[in-house]
Amino acid sequence: MIRQLVYRSGQLHEFTAADMIRLLQTSRTHNAGSGVGGMLLLRDGLFMQLLEGPMAAVEALYARIAQDPRHCGVQLLSRRERAARLLPDWRMAWAEAPLGDGALDFVGIETDRAALRVLEDAGADAVAASLRAFLRGEAVEACGVGGLRLVHGR
Numbered sequence: 390m391i392r393q394l395v396y397r398s399g400q401l402h403e404f405t406a407a408d409m410i411r412l413l414q415t416s417r418t419h420n421a422g423s424g425v426g427g428m429l430l431l432r433d434g435l436f437m438q439l440l441e442g443p444m445a446a447v448e449a450l451y452a453r454i455a456q457d458p459r460h461c462g463v464q465l466l467s468r469r470e471r472a473a474r475l476l477p478d479w480r481m482a483w484a485e486a487p488l489g490d491g492a493l494d495f496v497g498i499e500t501d502r503a504a505l506r507v508l509e510d511a512g513a514d515a516v517a518a519s520l521r522a523f524l525r526g527e528a529v530e531a532c533g534v535g536g537l538r539l540v541h542g543r
């Protein structure tokens with residue numbers, strides 16, 4: 390079994406593209422060493438992140454991320470065990486919405502289209518559905534921690 394965790398937060402630090410590239414590079418290197426993977430999403434100044442991997446590694450990383458002063462209002466949306474990872478091939482995939490031709494903050498950083506396709510193909514999987522809803526700017530239903538409903542927006 391692996392641990393799968395999803396949280397949402399608000400961007401606090403004014404990331405430049407270089408800052409964001411550095412964050413992703415550091416994350417991917419670090420995650421490769423600890424067996425953690427997942428996906429980081431950004432839309433309208435809000436982050437959503439999926440973390441999955443060995444329980445201790447995911448929990449230690451989440452504790453560290455939650456203290457990171459570059460974001461605020463970290464809200465855990467889901468924490469559960471699952472038999473297999475949703476995104477087995479990614480140390481930390483990236484997507485910024487709106488997808489398509491919308492105005493993005495980080496035009497230089499490639500959205501990971503292959504990871505998005507995996508989310509699409511996961512159909513009714515609750516976590517995949519939450520990530521897709523977040524990217525579309527829809528209300529995001531929390532799952533696994535009491536069913537609170539979070540409305541995406543400022």
Ligand SMILES: Cc1cc2nc3c(=O)[nH]c(=O)nc-3n(C[C@H](O)[C@H](O)[C@H](O)COP(=O)(O)O)c2cc1C
Nearest residue numbers: 415416417419420429436438453454457459460481
């Ligand atoms: C939105 C967000 C997502 C992050 N995701 C990761 C991640 O997946 N892996 C990682 O190692 N650090 C991630 N970080 C950075 C960590 O908070 C932390 O700065 C980094 O792990 C280095 O920790 P250390 O200085 O204690 O070694 C993220 C930070 C933010 C703001």
